[in-house]
Amino acid sequence: xxxxxxxxxxxxxxxxxxxxxxxxxxxxxxxxxxxxxxxxxxxxxxxxxxxxxxxxxxxxxxxxxxxxxxxxxxxxxxxxxxxxxxxxxxxxxxxxxxxxxxxxxxxxxxxxxxxxxxxxxxxxx
Amino acid sequence: xxxxxxxxxxxxxxxxxxxxxxxxxxxxxxxxxxxxxxxxxxxxxxxxxxxxxxxxxxxxxxxxxxxxxxxxxxxxxxxxxxxxxxxxxxxxxxxxxxxxxxxxxxxxxxxxxxxxxxxxxxxxxxxxxxxxxxxxxxxxxxxxxxxxxxxxxxxxxxxxxxxxxxxxxxxxxxxxxxxxxxxxxxxxxxxxxxxxxxxxxxxxxxxxxxxxxxxxxxxxxxxxxxxxxxxxxxxxxxxxxxxxxxxxxxxxxxxxxxxxxxxxxxxxxxxxxxxxxxxxxxxxxxxxxxxxxxxxxxxxxxxxxxxxxxxxxxxxxxxxx
Numbered sequence: 001x002x003x004x005x006x007x008x009x010x011x012x013x014x015x016x017x018x019x020x021x022x023x024x025x026x027x028x029x030x031x032x033x034x035x036x037x038x039x040x041x042x043x044x045x046x047x048x049x050x051x052x053x054x055x056x057x058x059x060x061x062x063x064x065x066x067x068x069x070x071x072x073x074x075x076x077x078x079x080x081x082x083x084x085x086x087x088x089x090x091x092x093x094x095x096x097x098x099x100x101x102x103x104x105x106x107x108x109x110x111x112x113x114x115x116x117x118x119x120x121x122x123x124x125x
Numbered sequence: 126x127x128x129x130x131x132x133x134x135x136x137x138x139x140x141x142x143x144x145x146x147x148x149x150x151x152x153x154x155x156x157x158x159x160x161x162x163x164x165x166x167x168x169x170x171x172x173x174x175x176x177x178x179x180x181x182x183x184x185x186x187x188x189x190x191x192x193x194x195x196x197x198x199x200x201x202x203x204x205x206x207x208x209x210x211x212x213x214x215x216x217x218x219x220x221x222x223x224x225x226x227x228x229x230x231x232x233x234x235x236x237x238x239x240x241x242x243x244x245x246x247x248x249x250x251x252x253x254x255x256x257x258x259x260x261x262x263x264x265x266x267x268x269x270x271x272x273x274x275x276x277x278x279x280x281x282x283x284x285x286x287x288x289x290x291x292x293x294x295x296x297x298x299x300x301x302x303x304x305x306x307x308x309x310x311x312x313x314x315x316x317x318x319x320x321x322x323x324x325x326x327x328x329x330x331x332x333x334x335x336x337x338x339x340x341x342x343x344x345x346x347x348x349x350x351x352x353x354x355x356x357x358x359x360x361x362x363x364x365x366x367x368x369x370x371x372x373x374x375x376x377x378x379x380x381x382x383x384x385x386x387x388x389x390x391x392x393x394x395x396x397x398x399x400x401x402x403x404x405x406x407x408x409x410x411x412x413x414x415x416x417x418x419x420x421x422x423x424x425x426x427x428x429x430x431x432x433x434x435x436x437x438x439x440x441x442x443x444x445x446x
Contacts, residue, residue: 088223089216089446091208094140094234096446114230118213119433 077112078124080104085120092118129243136162136194137292140209141235144252144341148237151286152205154295155196158269162192162240162250164279188337190250190276194238197300198260198268200395204440206270209236210258210325211438216446222394223445227438233327233344238274239286247285252277254342256329260399261322264354267300268321268389268397275329277339301389301397308353309386310362317359319421321387322352323399323436349428349435351385351401357411357420366409380405382429398439403431 081087081099088100092114097105104124107115115121136155139148166188171181196206204225208214212230216223238250253276262268286292308318328345355362361371369377382403390396408425428435 086217087215088218091140091214091216091234091446092212092230093143093232094236095142114213114232117230118215118226118228120215 076106077109078104078106079112079115079121080124082120082122087120090115090118090121129245134240134242135292135295136196137239137241137286138205138209139237140205141237141252144235146235147251149289151239151290151292153202154292155194155202156295157194158197159195160193160271162190162194162238162274163248164250165189165191185337187331187333187339188278189331189339190238190253190279191274192238192250193271193273195269195271198262198270198389198397199296199298199300200391200397200440200442201296201298201444203260203270203301203397204438204442204444206255206258206272207438207440209234210255210272210327211436214446218441220445221443223442225440225442225444225446227440229325229347229434229436231344235342236274238276239292241285241292244285247282248279249282249286250274250276250279252342254329254344255325255327257324257326259322259324262301262303262306262320262389264319265302265304267302275331275342277331277342298395299391301391303389305389305391307388307390309384311383311385317356318353319356320352320354323387324350324352325436326350347435349401350407351404351426351428353424355422355424357422362406362424363409363411363422366406380429385426394441394443396439396441400433400437400439401426401428401435402433402437403429405429 080103088098090097090099092111095111097107097111097115099105099121112123116123134157136157137151137153138155139150139152141148167186168183169186170183173181175181204214204227207227208225210233211227212233213228215226215228217226218224233254235251236253236255238253240246240248240250253274255272256275257273259271260268261271303319303321306318306321308315308321310318326346326348328348330343330345331339332341332343333339357363364371364373365381365383367376368374369379369381382405385401385404386399388396388398404426406424406426409422411420411422414420
């Protein structure tokens with residue numbers, strides 16, 4: 001978890017603040033601002049992921065975070081289509097769940113709640 | 126060099142599997158019946174004294190996406206627009222006839238929209254959600270879907286989308302029309318209703334933290350309202366609203382609720398059905414007309430909490446999902 005900046009740090013530009021933190025705690029700062037050598041190379045098919053050389057660390061972190069999904073919970077809930085329901089696919093939150101191919105599936109608890117909300121899917125006890 | 130004709134424009138859309146995940150193919154291509162979508166830019170002005178009386182400089186507060194594109198309703202694609210606005214869809218059926226039941230969910234999908242204007246401007250709008258979706262039609266008029274959209278970011282492309290994201294062909298079938306409507310109040314067909322307007326409001330908020338690009342677009346309270354024009358021929362619905370029942374004569378202190386359904390059918394396997402399990406009338410104005418025209422009541426109603434939800438839509442078409 002990032003440290004709360006001191007009053008002096010708050011008055012500093014964020015890019016300078018990151019440099020100060022790097023001096024004070026090199027190990028912790030390394031997690032916040034990885035070196036260029038540690039970063040995975042940007043895929044050729046996504047040129048927008050490339051970072052300008054003069055872009056400061058804060059801007060770079062924001063750009064990277066914009067495409068990071070919230071980590072998924074363990075897939076621990078088994079769901080299936082209710083008896084008598086004619087269902088091919090159920091779409092929730094932008095994702096299609098193919099129940100024609102896989103009549104019962106393990107999904108995360110939040111996804112299971114969304115699927116059950118449709119009225120045609122139930123949790124397998 | 127000639128100017129760009131305004132009527133040469135299209136809209137493409139595809140749901141995302143998550144925030145920040147761009148689609149690999151567009152789901153549908155639409156043509157604008159009205160409205161627009163584009164990058165938005167909020168600015169404000171510095172306010173400080175100076176050695177002269179000049180007003181302060183401007184600065185950017187937010188960069189995002191907003192718009193309200195309007196498109197004709199066609200059975201081949203409206204199930205997707207409704208899924209964008211409500212959140213969940215159940216697809217069933219077999220080739221060539223499929224059925225899609227769309228209902229409200231706690232989470233809405235992120236949607237990527239794209240706009241092509243002539244052969245000059247191509248913009249892609251990522252991480253959008255539908256704030257408000259209105260499906261409406263006047264007497265004898267085609268149905269129109271108007272979607273108020275809020276999104277996080279826009280990017281301009283140097284050329285039109287290609288390969289996997291090449292825009293699909295737009296549907297060419299005639300839009301659904303109010304002349305194809307079958308309307309029921311409390312399960313009984315009525316032929317006195319001459320228009321339809323259903324509005325799904327998600328009350329979205331843009332959350333902005335430490336960047337001009339908003340952090341997220343978040344769903345708020347869901348509300349569904351219905352409006353229609355009713356030829357004032359009987360007192361039944363009027364009495365229900367004011368007097369507690371069809372034969373009531375005393376003002377009621379209770380809310381009267383009823384069910385309603387509007388089905389627009391271009392054939393057995395090409396239709397759009399809206400079901401409102403529980404509605405409460407909110408306005409029922411019966412107005413005199415000095416001109417002597419027949420009285421038409423512009424009824425407004427709001428969906429009430431019900432085990433089957435505020436509204437369910439069923440679309441039949443030849444599209445698998």
